[in-house]
Each structure stands twice: as C-alpha cells, then as structure tokens.
Amino acid sequence: MAEIPIDSAEPDDDxxxxxxMPVRAxxxxARSRGWSTVxxxxxxxxxxxxxxxGRLNFAAEDDTVLRSWKG
Structure with a gap:
C-alpha cells in the first residue's frame, strides 16, 4: 500500500x-480546527x-461518530 502523504496545511489534530461525539458537534x-472538508x-x-x-472522514451511526480518519 502506498504511503500516506503528509501535508503541512493539515491541522495538527488527532x-x-x-x-x-454527536455528529454535528x-x-x-473539526471545521473550527481547520479541516477544509468533513x-x-x-x-x-x-x-x-x-x-x-485537509479532509476528515467520520464513520457514524445513530448520530454518533464511531471512528475518524484523515484523507
């Protein structure tokens, strides 16, 4: 698998x-922390x-984020 590129423009966020968390919150x-796309x-x-x-992905069910990852 290819290495994930590191972009210095991405927020330093975990x-x-x-x-x-509830999805809307x-x-x-995420947007307030600088993610351009959620x-x-x-x-x-x-x-x-x-x-x-700059994209953050959420896997969500029943209005709750189950997991999140960059890209």
Whole structure:
C-alpha cells in the first residue's frame, strides 16, 4: 500500500478524539480546527481510497461518530 502523504496545511489534530461525539458537534469542531472538508459516512461504506489533504472522514451511526480518519 502506498504511503500516506503528509501535508503541512493539515491541522495538527488527532482524528481519534472525535469518536463518541454527536455528529454535528464533531463536524463543527473539526471545521473550527481547520479541516477544509468533513465527510460523514455510514459504517462499512464503500469508498475510494484516494487521499485528499485537509479532509476528515467520520464513520457514524445513530448520530454518533464511531471512528475518524484523515484523507
């Protein structure tokens, strides 16, 4: 698998810190911390694997973030 690129324009933020938060609060916090794109997905969603700097992904169910990752 290709190495994940590091973009200095990305916020210095821990994606794991969003787990357990309500989706709307997590989205607002992520944007306030400088993420340009926040994407909310259902668990086990089929998505492409391209890396987009500045994007934060949330897997969410029942209005709660289950996990989060960059790209």
């Amino acid at each position: 994606p794991e810190s969003y787990a357990g 997590a989205e607002e916090l 994407r909310v997905l259902p668990p086990d969603a089929v998505i492409t694997m391209e890396y987009l700097a």
